[in-house]
Amino acid sequence: MTAATATATAPLAPARRLGVVAGLRHTLTLAWRSLVQIKHNPMELLDLSIQPVMFVLLFTYVFGTAISGSPGEYLTFALPGIIVQNAFFATMTTGFGLNNDLTKGVFDRLRALPIARWAPLAGRILADTVKQAWSVSLLVSVGAILGFRLGNGLAGLLGAFALLLAFSLAAAWISVLVGVLVDEPDKVQIFGFMVIFPLTFTSNVFVPTDRMPGWLQNWVEINPVTILADALRGLLVGGPVAGPALQSVLWAVGIAAVFAPLAVRALRRRV
Amino acid sequence: MTYAIRAEGLVRRFGDTTALAGVDLAVPTGTVFGLLGPNGAGKTTTVRVLATLLTADEGHATVGGYDVRRDPHRVRQLIGLTGQYASVDETLTGTENLLLIGRLLGLGRAEARARAAELLTDFHLDDAAGRAAKTYSGGMRRRLDLAASLVGRPQVLFLDEPTTGLDPRSRNELWDIVRNLVADGVTVLLTTQYLEEADQLAGEIAVVDHGRVIAQGTPEELKAKTGGQVLAVRPVDPADVSTVVAVAGEVAGTVPEVAQSTVTVPVNDPGALPAVVRRLDDAGVAVAELALRGSSLDEVFLSLTGHRAEEDTPVNALERTPA
Numbered sequence: 001m002t003a004a005t006a007t008a009t010a011p012l013a014p015a016r017r018l019g020v021v022a023g024l025r026h027t028l029t030l031a032w033r034s035l036v037q038i039k040h041n042p043m044e045l046l047d048l049s050i051q052p053v054m055f056v057l058l059f060t061y062v063f064g065t066a067i068s069g070s071p072g073e074y075l076t077f078a079l080p081g082i083i084v085q086n087a088f089f090a091t092m093t094t095g096f097g098l099n100n101d102l103t104k105g106v107f108d109r110l111r112a113l114p115i116a117r118w119a120p121l122a123g124r125i126l127a128d129t130v131k132q133a134w135s136v137s138l139l140v141s142v143g144a145i146l147g148f149r150l151g152n153g154l155a156g157l158l159g160a161f162a163l164l165l166a167f168s169l170a171a172a173w174i175s176v177l178v179g180v181l182v183d184e185p186d187k188v189q190i191f192g193f194m195v196i197f198p199l200t201f202t203s204n205v206f207v208p209t210d211r212m213p214g215w216l217q218n219w220v221e222i223n224p225v226t227i228l229a230d231a232l233r234g235l236l237v238g239g240p241v242a243g244p245a246l247q248s249v250l251w252a253v254g255i256a257a258v259f260a261p262l263a264v265r266a267l268r269r270r271v
Numbered sequence: 272m273t274y275a276i277r278a279e280g281l282v283r284r285f286g287d288t289t290a291l292a293g294v295d296l297a298v299p300t301g302t303v304f305g306l307l308g309p310n311g312a313g314k315t316t317t318v319r320v321l322a323t324l325l326t327a328d329e330g331h332a333t334v335g336g337y338d339v340r341r342d343p344h345r346v347r348q349l350i351g352l353t354g355q356y357a358s359v360d361e362t363l364t365g366t367e368n369l370l371l372i373g374r375l376l377g378l379g380r381a382e383a384r385a386r387a388a389e390l391l392t393d394f395h396l397d398d399a400a401g402r403a404a405k406t407y408s409g410g411m412r413r414r415l416d417l418a419a420s421l422v423g424r425p426q427v428l429f430l431d432e433p434t435t436g437l438d439p440r441s442r443n444e445l446w447d448i449v450r451n452l453v454a455d456g457v458t459v460l461l462t463t464q465y466l467e468e469a470d471q472l473a474g475e476i477a478v479v480d481h482g483r484v485i486a487q488g489t490p491e492e493l494k495a496k497t498g499g500q501v502l503a504v505r506p507v508d509p510a511d512v513s514t515v516v517a518v519a520g521e522v523a524g525t526v527p528e529v530a531q532s533t534v535t536v537p538v539n540d541p542g543a544l545p546a547v548v549r550r551l552d553d554a555g556v557a558v559a560e561l562a563l564r565g566s567s568l569d570e571v572f573l574s575l576t577g578h579r580a581e582e583d584t585p586v587n588a589l590e591r592t593p594a
Contacts, residue, residue, distance in 0.1 A: 109419065114344055
């Protein structure tokens with residue numbers, strides 16, 4: 001063994017605490033790690049890209065005429081909602097990745113390092129936000145090619161992204177909770193499929209509320225997916241923004257208030 | 272003498288189960304200390320408490336002079352952890368894994384890269400540096416795990432069952448690495464189920480069972496502790512094993528162990544050997560192998576705990592993090 005492992009070089013007295021700046025640096029490094037993973041697992045990028053694009057293409061051309069009269073009209077109606085649906089699915093990657101780290105032992109290795117306690121989670125969420133941004137850009141670009149026009153220009157797009165981000169950060173806590181509670185990563189995906197699929201379909205993302213049976217309409221109207229989709233329609237296409245946007249923010253705050261403490265408590269118990 | 276690790280009366284419960292029932296340890300700086308015990312004995316829980324991953328319900332511990340509960344951040348700056356559970360990221364390459372740790376420890380980009388390259392060379396992972404860790408063999412994985420825990424040049428290294436599941440060659444390689452680290456002045460706390468491993472590496476061994484240290488000393492002291500010797504007899508015809516068991520048992524006064532048609536029994540009386548030979552001869556049993564030897568650590572373990580080290584105890588699952 002050479003100098004590489006010549007350890008025990010007496011270091012300076014170790015610092016007692018960590019600064020916030022150091023914590024942010026750890027967060028960035030850990031976000032880098034999550035993003036580099038994509039390089040080695042191209043399937044993940046396909047997952048992030050193909051599913052949303054496929055949904056846009058299928059719904060626009062298969063259901064478009066039947067629901068809205070023409071694919072073009074339907075695209076305008078559905079694209080904001082498809083962006084919302086995709087964001088819901090994307091939050092599950094946080095729990096999936098976290099569960100992977102917990103079951104594989106990566107999380108313990110990170111916790112034994114002198115880094116900020118919150119950095120592993122924050123780094124993961126930051127990386128997932130970048131992935132989210134990628135999906136939204138992709139969806140808007142594909143939409144544009146198919147004829148979707150932004151009604152409020154760049155400001156509307158940025159506003160939509162900000163709102164989506166706020167909501168995703170709140171919903172990520174649900175994902176973290178699931179990721180901590182289940183014993184293997186695949187179960188996070190099963191949860192996502194079983195809950196997010198019906199949740200996003202029983203909204204006005206794909207079909208206008210008034211085309212559904214009455215009992216279902218009651219639910220659709222209060223479904224946060226509907227509210228967020230309405231807000232995004234307002235921002236991206238045109239129409240009322242303030243009402244649905246405010247309600248979306250309230251939902252986000254509510255979800256975070258309930259699930260963040262639960263998730264943190266579950267994580268503390270598990271590790 | 273200075274102690275790199277001290278623990279007094281560590282108690283840790285998981286629900287109704289007591290994983291640690293009062294563990295005391297004192298590991299002198301610059302030595303290898305072996306924590307020996309079966310699955311579920313409390314070895315991993317002990318390491319997790321000392322590595323700041325878990326807080327003890329009672330008792331206290333210091334690592335490098337810092338209290339693990341009051342000063343965890345300082346302790347984390349001194350330690351390295353490699354184990355069954357503290358693992359590298361399988362999706363990253365060897366280089367990326369070490370870069371990640373280096374950057375998290377505050378090394379600059381170039382510095383982290385140099386350190387990663389250095390460690391990969393030392394651990395013979397040069398050729399695999401650019402490959403995802405999930406493509407590595409078991410031995411390569413452990414070497415990368417160990418390299419990852421050495422990025423920060425720790426003073427105290429925790430190795431939790433570092434060779435479990437490795438083939439003998441990889442195991443020997445890992446042992447050599449550990450010996451070199453100690454030569455460089457690192458203090459190593461090693462947990463193992465393998466008595467041979469503790470015997471090979473550790474200057475001092477604590478035998479743990481059911482969350483307690485039940486014996487402690489150098490390997491020689493532990494071997495001497497059982498005092499007696501072991502008589503081993505292997506009959507030519509495996510069908511004679513039961514006869515051998517009966518004879519050896521009667522002479523030694525305890526129930527012998529049988530493994531692959533070799534019968535072993537602890538004996539204290541030097542006259543036992545000729546007595547057994549005579550009686551086997553009378554019984555017409557042809558003997559392929561007959562030996563009287565000092566007790567191995569395996570037998571020490573057996574005599575201390577009443578069960579074999581390799582046995583899985585039912586509490587096995589409890590050492591893992593409860594999901």
